Amino acid sequence: MKIRSKFLHLFPVFLFLLFSVSTVSAEGKADHYLGKLRRWLPGIYTVDTYSGDRSLAVLTESDLKRIIGGAVGVATEDEDSSVGSIFVNEKGKSGYLLVLTSQLQEFSLEEVESIFSSQDVILICDSLFNFGDNFDCGYDSLTGASSTDIVLSGDTGVFGNAKLVSVSFGGKRVIVIPEVNLVSPSLSQSVERYLKVLHKGPQSGDDTSGGIVNAALTGFGRLDESLLADLSGYALLLFIILLVFQRPFESLVRDWRVFLKRETYIRAANVAKSFLTRYRWISLYFLMIALVFYIPLIFSISFRDKGDLDIQYIIGYSLDTLSLGNFSLFIEEGSFFRVALLLYYLVFALLGTLVLLPDALRFFERSFKVVFSKRMNQRAARYVLAGMLLVSILLLAALGFQTTYLLVALSLLLCFYLILSLQKSFGTANLYTRKERIFVGLVLTLFVSAGMLYRALGGGSSTNVRLEGLVRNSKEFVVLPYSREYGEYTEFRDFFLRPDYPVFVDDYLVFHPAYPRIANLDITEYEPGLGSFIILDGGVRELTKFVLTQRPGFLQAREVTGLFMVSGAQIRPDLEYSLALDIDCSSEVKKTTISLNIYTSEDQVGVQGGDMSVKKERMPVLEFPGCFVPQDSEKMNPEVIETSDTYRVPVDLSDLVGKDMVVEIDGMDSSKIEGVRVYVGDQPLSVRFLVHNSKSGVLYRNLVGGTLRVYSFGLPESLEVQNNFGEEFNLGGMVEAMREGEILDNPFTIWTTNL
Amino acid sequence: MGFLLNPDFLVLLIMLVFAVSVFFGTGKPRRGRVVYLVLFGIYSLFASKVASAFYFVELALLVFILWALLLGLSVDRKYNYYAALFFILLTPVMIVLRLPHFAEITATLSYVLIVFSVVKDLVTGSLYEN
Secondary structure, three states, X not given: OHHHHHHHHHHHHXXXXXXXXXXXXXXXXXXXXXXXXXXXXXXXXXXXXXXOHHHOOOOOHHHHHHHEOEOEEOOOOOOOOOOOOOEEOOOXXXXXXXXXXXXXXXXXXXXXXHHHHHOEEEEEEOOOEEEOOOEEEOOOOEEOOOHHHEOOOOOXXXXXXXXXXXXXXXXXXXXXXXXXXXXXXXXXXXXXHHHHHHHHOOXXXXXXXXXXXXXXXXXXXXXXXXXXXXXXXXXHHHHHHHXXXXXXHHHHHHOHHHHHOHHHHHHHHHXXXXXXXXXXXXXXXXXXXXXXXXXXXXXXXXXXXXXXXXXXHHHHHHHHHXXXXXXXXXXXXXXXXXXXXXXXXXHXXXXXXXXXXXXXXXXXXXXHHHHHHOOEOHHHHHHHHHHHHHHHHHHHHHHOHHHHHHHHHHHHHHHHHHHHHHHHHHOOOOOOOHHHHXXXXXXXXXXXXXXXXXXXXXXXXXXXXXXXXXXXXXOOOOOOOEEEOOOOOEEEOOOEEOOOOOEEEOOEEEEOOOOOEEEEEEHHHOOOOOOOEEEEOOOHHHHHHHHHHHOOHHHEOOOOOOEEEEOHHHOOOOOOEEEEEEEEOOOOOOOEEEEEEEEEEOOHHHHHOOOOOEEEEEEEEEEEOOOOOOOHHHHOOHHHOOOEEEEEEEEOOHHHOOOOEEEEEEOOXXXXXXXXXXXXXXXXXXXXXEOOOOOOOEEEEEOOOOOEEEEEOOOOOOEEEEOOOOOOEEHHXXXXXXXXXXXXXXXXXXXXXXX | OHHHHOHHHHHHHHHHHHHHHHHOOOOOHHHHHHHHHHHHHHHHHXXXXXXXXXXXXXHHHHHHHHHHHXXXXXXXXXXXXXXXXXXXXXHHHHHHOOOHHHHHHHXXXXXXXXXHHHHHHHHEOOOEOO
């Protein structure tokens, strides 16, 4: 009764877990940076996360006026509102308060001083901020701070005047970080290093910022943080390894030959088996607990989704969750409940395996004893053995290895079993008499000769051919794109259809409802001004080759895309380059790392003609924090809500001096990119945006009439197609012709697109 | 001479050596077993390279099927009949639970087990001694 009531109490917890996991939680900018910086320096908090009930309060302005003057900083949004307290801290609490300059816009200088002098602060400059005579900072700027306080300016002099400083103020430390240092991967490494050292080093209040600087820059400031710690780590690792493998090491030292003996492994297996048997009750116990949790959980899913107990749905849901192919999909969709359920299943499977393993091992052991303990009928077994071997050899000789390899393998396994059983039953390897051997030898010769003769006459090859439909028989219908594999001896049957859409097979256009004559050509055969043509998308690498060699004007996009070309003449050494990205934040965009894929020609000689090889270099440039859901305080002020965010980050182009390049923005949907600018200092460079349409498969189209030329990248062979309108189009015949011409991929893909 | 490097020819050669070692064995069982294993290893390498990239997976499945087959032929026939009975009884339960796909599986298994038991009755006494 007690147990039952306990589980009844647990049921609402299941339901809570079930429904709470699917809710979307909004994250503010401060929360985002909190999560990022906490990995490097624990003990950072924002007002929302700072533990301690009395440190957070909702205050009226009168309360604030009463409290101000102590260790309190306050911002109010509305004079009459009771909502609006931002910073309230108890004195004596350690750790750093994380503040954004955008949160301090409403504060007076005195209030800010009050905050800074009451606690250690990490100040992220995401907007222009002036702290009296002390310093000014912005997204990528920091000026006015005393040079002795600058921590990483010399180390991060990659990007203009961006700096990170630690300012001592009223006995407390204020670490000022322009936001660019957190969104640029190259700069955030420096911040990471500094905060990690800060975490290990002296706490705030000590006048030791200089010491911290040295530690950050040299890495050998303190012996116990480097060499000694490393040595201790290695010693500990060695100790653990010796502890785990103590017995094998001892045996190895005593007599290494023990590892060559079969008994050693049998003994080890027995030890493992007895261990599993002895402690299986623990696995069983946890398995029962997991089962008790699982049943209400899975029933709740059925009630939630179907409103009823549907066993079929439960099975389908479970199988769908268990399918490892769906795992990445769950991650992409943010279905963390599914991921958690999959992990639950895996734990379940592990526990089940541990419970069943001892019985399973015993069962296998017994079954092998049973199988091999049967006494064979010698006469019958010898005939079966000889018959199987002879027939296998005949089939192998006649039909070839490709067709019969599994049959032969099965036959060999069975032969091996029969031989072992016969030897066990009768204790001799001479299974056949002299007369039988002569007879078998003759039959063997005859079979091999007959089989080879059959193949020589062409029997084998015709037998190998397998005529298959274009669409597999098991499919009632297929949806394009349709992809299928085929065997070495497959031939395709005719497959007639009357499509009113273009039909592609791999990179070949084989049918177009408006163009009876189609020429599929490689892009290297492109000639301008030859009527209708389309260019298939072959990926950025191939496009780069084409753009760098042909410089086609028609591939230039009028709007901003995620692909652009920069002339190498603009790139010079000893200059600092930066990239500005305008990201559309009118809808939710998740945080991501944005990288540049830079494609350049390996050698400039290739540009003149011939086959050019293209080098790809990946450069992470922006750790985009996401488009933030406005905080409550921001919702009150509509001006705060922006529709696009601009990030300007440094890019290192020093290795690309004088090289023309095609740059792809990776990690962000190009529809979300509103603007891209490349700067040298503060001067924008000229960039040419390129058409980039990988989703449709067609890069560019120009349809005017006549023969339709289809240009593809890396086409193995040209193909001209002449279709007669009014007749059905034989797609099966076309695919078969391509297979015979050895231009059909395996697997091949039939697809279509709007043209 | 190119045909000597033809996989078909090489595999046929392996099979012939295998057959010769079975039919004209040396009389030393241990050495014979080593020869079979080596030949089977060479054959498997050929098959994985030439015939199918998934050969070893297929081989593992073949071994499993063969093991099940031989176990079924070796055990007391009552095991098979009881298992068949169990699956026959499970079939209507699956239908009641509105799981027709599983009912199909259990029905198929019961049918296979009955056929298997009959085959076992026929084989016992001919291939195996009673």
